Amino acid sequence: MALRALTRALGSLSLTPRIAAVPGPSLLLAAQVTNNVLLPLPSPSMLLPCRPVLTSVALSAKFVSWKSRTKYTVMPVKMRKSGGRNHTGRIQVHGIGGGHKQRYRMIDFLRFRPEQESKPGPFEEKVITVRYDPCRSADIALVAGGNRKRWIIATENMQAGDTILNSDHIGRMAGTCGVLLRKVNGTAIIQLPSKRQMQVLETCIATVGRVSNVDHNKRVIGKAGRNRWLGKRPNSGRWHRKGGWAGRKIRPLPPMKSYVKLPSAAAQS
Numbered sequence: 001m002a003l004r005a006l007t008r009a010l011g012s013l014s015l016t017p018r019i020a021a022v023p024g025p026s027l028l029l030a031a032q033v034t035n036n037v038l039l040p041l042p043s044p045s046m047l048l049p050c051r052p053v054l055t056s057v058a059l060s061a062k063f064v065s066w067k068s069r070t071k072y073t074v075m076p077v078k079m080r081k082s083g084g085r086n087h088t089g090r091i092q093v094h095g096i097g098g099g100h101k102q103r104y105r106m107i108d109f110l111r112f113r114p115e116q117e118s119k120p121g122p123f124e125e126k127v128i129t130v131r132y133d134p135c136r137s138a139d140i141a142l143v144a145g146g147n148r149k150r151w152i153i154a155t156e157n158m159q160a161g162d163t164i165l166n167s168d169h170i171g172r173m174a175g176t177c178g179v180l181l182r183k184v185n186g187t188a189i190i191q192l193p194s195k196r197q198m199q200v201l202e203t204c205i206a207t208v209g210r211v212s213n214v215d216h217n218k219r220v221i222g223k224a225g226r227n228r229w230l231g232k233r234p235n236s237g238r239w240h241r242k243g244g245w246a247g248r249k250i251r252p253l254p255p256m257k258s259y260v261k262l263p264s265a266a267a268q269s
Contacts, residue, residue: 069106074142074149076103079135081231099231102134108150112205115146127162130154130212139212155209177210 069077084096114123125145133140141154143164158164178190183202190198221227224234 072106072108072150074105074151076105079104095233095235096231097233098228100134100229104135105133105140105151107136107140108152111152111207115148123165125164127158127160127164129160130158137213137216154212155207156212156214157209158212178206 079102081099081102082096083098084091084093086092123145125143128142128144128149130139130141139154140151141158142149143152176193178192178198181189181191181197183189184199186202187199188202188204190200192198227234
């Protein structure tokens with residue numbers, strides 16, 4: 001009894017306020033467990049605040065990729081950058097990230113695509129505008145023919161108001177073009193810019209000309225910040241030990257070349 005009174009006196013002299021005892025659920029008895037007797041749930045006031053769980057599955061369920069669009073449109077489509085990561089968040093392509101916001105314009109790479117109502121055969125289209133596309137090195141052109149509009153890869157010297165007579169998707173990069181080498185047994189041999197040769201049917205339709213923006217490879221970046229605008233990340237600044245490519249090597253001397261025509265053994269005899 002004396003010890004209990006002393007404890008109460010010391011509790012009243014403490015500077016900190018008493019912590020109110022929060023009633024909590026008592027332990028289940030063995031008889032309650034065997035009889036499947038459950039205790040009532042705690043009240044909402046007893047629950048502690050917590051953040052909702054965010055998973056990649058929940059995020060991907062709400063996001064609709066711009067690549068999954070099936071209906072063609074000439075309007076710019078909002079594009080979400082991946083930073084070189086795949087759906088699991090792991091890096092697939094290094095050196096990609098950041099940059100200015102871009103919007104994707106759906107390009108119809110199949111130039112010879114007549115309308116369903118029209119008769120099969122060549123058809124004409126009129127160029128409405130030629131503009132810069134942030135998603136590719138070549139310029140693009142908005143053409144109209146019949147009851148539709150579409151974006152195509154612009155060719156060199158193409159201007160608004162031109163009428164084009166409708167290539168496939170062999171040349172896409174800026175300044176590229178194929179060269180017709182020869183025709184063999186009803187097929188044509190075409191040499192690509194990479195010196196690779198392709199064999200296509202002689203009856204295929206091709207665009208005569210060259211892809212626009214020929215001076216793309218001659219542009220001067222000027223500073224590192226412009227590469228960041230374009231969405232290109234720098235390499236790691238970590239010090240890397242030099243490998244076998246650095247420094248001088250001890251190589252055998254190349255064989256000597258003789259530029260003097262010596263007389264043959266038959267002539268000497």
